[in-house]
Amino acid sequence: MVHRANISQATLVRLPGYLRYLTDRAKEGYEHISSTVIAKDMHLNPVQVRKDLAVASRVAGKPKAGFSLTELIRDIEDFLGFHHVANAVLMGAGQLGSALMGYEGFTNYGLNIVAAFDKNPAVQGKKVNGKPVLPVEELSRVVKENHVSIGIITVGKEHAQEVAETLIAAGIRGIWNFAPQHLLLPAEIAIKHEDMAASLAILSKKLFDLDN
Amino acid sequence: MVHRANISQATLVRLPGYLRYLTDRAKEGYEHISSTVIAKDMHLNPVQVRKDLAVASRVAGKPKAGFSLTELIRDIEDFLGFHHVANAVLMGAGQLGSALMGYEGFTNYGLNIVAAFDKNPAVQGKKVNGKPVLPVEELSRVVKENHVSIGIITVGKEHAQEVAETLIAAGIRGIWNFAPQHLLLPAEIAIKHEDMAASLAILSKKLFDLDN
DNA sequence: TAGATTGTTAATCGATTAACAATC
DNA sequence: TAGATTGTTAATCGATTAACAATC
Numbered sequence: 001m002v003h004r005a006n007i008s009q010a011t012l013v014r015l016p017g018y019l020r021y022l023t024d025r026a027k028e029g030y031e032h033i034s035s036t037v038i039a040k041d042m043h044l045n046p047v048q049v050r051k052d053l054a055v056a057s058r059v060a061g062k063p064k065a066g067f068s069l070t071e072l073i074r075d076i077e078d079f080l081g082f083h084h085v086a087n088a089v090l091m092g093a094g095q096l097g098s099a100l101m102g103y104e105g106f107t108n109y110g111l112n113i114v115a116a117f118d119k120n121p122a123v124q125g126k127k128v129n130g131k132p133v134l135p136v137e138e139l140s141r142v143v144k145e146n147h148v149s150i151g152i153i154t155v156g157k158e159h160a161q162e163v164a165e166t167l168i169a170a171g172i173r174g175i176w177n178f179a180p181q182h183l184l185l186p187a188e189i190a191i192k193h194e195d196m197a198a199s200l201a202i203l204s205k206k207l208f209d210l211d212n
Numbered sequence: 213m214v215h216r217a218n219i220s221q222a223t224l225v226r227l228p229g230y231l232r233y234l235t236d237r238a239k240e241g242y243e244h245i246s247s248t249v250i251a252k253d254m255h256l257n258p259v260q261v262r263k264d265l266a267v268a269s270r271v272a273g274k275p276k277a278g279f280s281l282t283e284l285i286r287d288i289e290d291f292l293g294f295h296h297v298a299n300a301v302l303m304g305a306g307q308l309g310s311a312l313m314g315y316e317g318f319t320n321y322g323l324n325i326v327a328a329f330d331k332n333p334a335v336q337g338k339k340v341n342g343k344p345v346l347p348v349e350e351l352s353r354v355v356k357e358n359h360v361s362i363g364i365i366t367v368g369k370e371h372a373q374e375v376a377e378t379l380i381a382a383g384i385r386g387i388w389n390f391a392p393q394h395l396l397l398p399a400e401i402a403i404k405h406e407d408m409a410a411s412l413a414i415l416s417k418k419l420f421d422l423d424n
Numbered sequence: 425t426a427g428a429t430t431g432t433t434a435a436t437c438g439a440t441t442a443a444c445a446a447t448c
Numbered sequence: 449t450a451g452a453t454t455g456t457t458a459a460t461c462g463a464t465t466a467a468c469a470a471t472c
Contacts, residue, residue, distance in 0.1 A: 007417070008438075008439070009414065009417075010438095010439065010440090011439090012410070012413050012414060012417060013407070013410045013413070013414065015410075015413065016407055016409035016410045016413060017394070017405065017407070017410070019409070020392065020393060020394035020409075021394045023394075024393075024394050024396075034452080034453060034454090035453080035454080036452085036453070041396060043399065045440070045441060046453090047440080047441060047442080047455095048439090048440065048441075050453095050454070050455070051439095051440090051455090051456095054455080060454080060455085061453075061454055061455085062447085062448060062453080062454080063446080063447045063448045063451095063452070063453045063454050063455095064447085064448055064451080064452050064453055064454090065448075065452095065453080066452095066453070066454085067454095080409070080413050080416075081413075081416060086416070094311075095307070095310055095311035095314055095341075096311040096315070098307055098311070099306075099307035099308040099310070099311040102307055103308070103408065104368070104369065104392065105392035105408050105409060106408070108392070108409075109408070109409045109412050111412055129307075149419065150415065150419075156316070157316065173419060173422070174415050174416075174418065174419045176411065176412070176415055180232065180316065180317035180320070181232060181236075182229070182232035182233045182235075182236050184236075184253060187255065188422060190415055190418035190419045190421075190422055191415075191418070192411055192412075192414055192415035192418065193229065194411055195225070195228055195229070196315065196317050196318070196321065197228035197231070197232075197292070197317060197320075197321045198224070198225045198227075198228045198229070199388065199404055199406055200321050200323055200388070200404075201224050201225070201227065201228060201292050201293075202221065202224060202225065202404050203362065203386050203388055203402055203403075203404035204292075204293060204298070204386075205219070205221075205224060206386065206402035206403070206404065207361065207362075207385060207386045207402045209402075210385070210400060210402055220462075220463070222462095222463065222464090223463090246428080246429060246430090247429080247430080248428085248429075257464070257465060258429090259431095259464080259465060259466080260463090260464065260465080262429095262430070262431070263431090263432095263463095263464090266431080272430080272431085273429075273430055273431085274429080274430080274471085274472060275427095275428070275429045275430050275431095275470080275471045275472045276427080276428050276429055276430090276471085276472055277428095277429080277472075278428095278429070278430085279430095
């Protein structure tokens, strides 16, 4: 979870990218890195890199040497809340839902999927990728007992709105929607649409720009 | 595929959102909609809505009535290239890869996954969600024969860089990376990282902002 | 007609980039 | 020392929002 307020969305979105890049360099055995090198490898502006890093870390870079990799990685992980676990439930234990239950990134990101919920009795009571699959009747109890703040929606698009309302009724305050479906929700609910169409549009534009 | 050049990334990312919302309203039987209503439901500024729509469509809104839903939907779909199919290959027919092969959104978005590639002989030659799974040896041939421009990476992060290089060697020019791994690539390759960590950070910030 | 809504121009806001003195 | 690199201030760029005449 993010703990400081004064951060632009643009910077926030870039931080996980720095983290992956820096982790890579640390694995290769480097101990320091300069903003100019980061900028070149990530196709960014070096001043932007320094400003972004300064938002997440108070560690000073050393002229000539650059920044300490381990300190930088630690501070960005702290800033992004990777060391502070948040609980989530997942709605819809289909193919995409099952894949997310086993997604190797989430544990690193501080996201813990407590349980999945599915209306199919054949999977209820079973475990998928180590996560229990339960009937929706148990949602409210699980949310309360585990202080779950995030609901992940991986049902078919025709059920997404209904499932979102069920989540809100159960006490969820943040929704991560993987269904290709617009959700009409009250303003006090945080919503992030995992937008495959938008991602594809961005990739297409990059391809187009390379040709023109 | 996107066909016009002068568009900001901010607008581009919002367009698929409009599309989902407008499609919903059309399904409900509406024929016209005003930018003020769109703005309210999507938590945006009405002027921004009008400017965004004007980028994708030349259809004029009518004072008092608003915009024609069917015309708007048609134009945005055209603009985003949903009617112009692009071919892709998918690397790694594991859980996430299999889920993407069956993702209901892609066909609507104009993305056609031609085939998947996996090193596991047990799945080679089989079909997953209707898509053939092949050995990597056939990648170059498939890319050339089908004019494939996009490669989707759903292998484990430790193989992502290597797979990206294989894709580039086969002639791919755009990469959609679902592995939580930084890729070091030449500038002439278009890359879109599907960044779960960034999405989670955005959702966390929204939750945080609601509390403060 | 009266009023809601559009499209556009101007003003504001915020993010990126350039310039540069400080420093290891 | 000389030079690469940092952190910060100022300038630029672009996106968002406000204001408002035109119009159905």
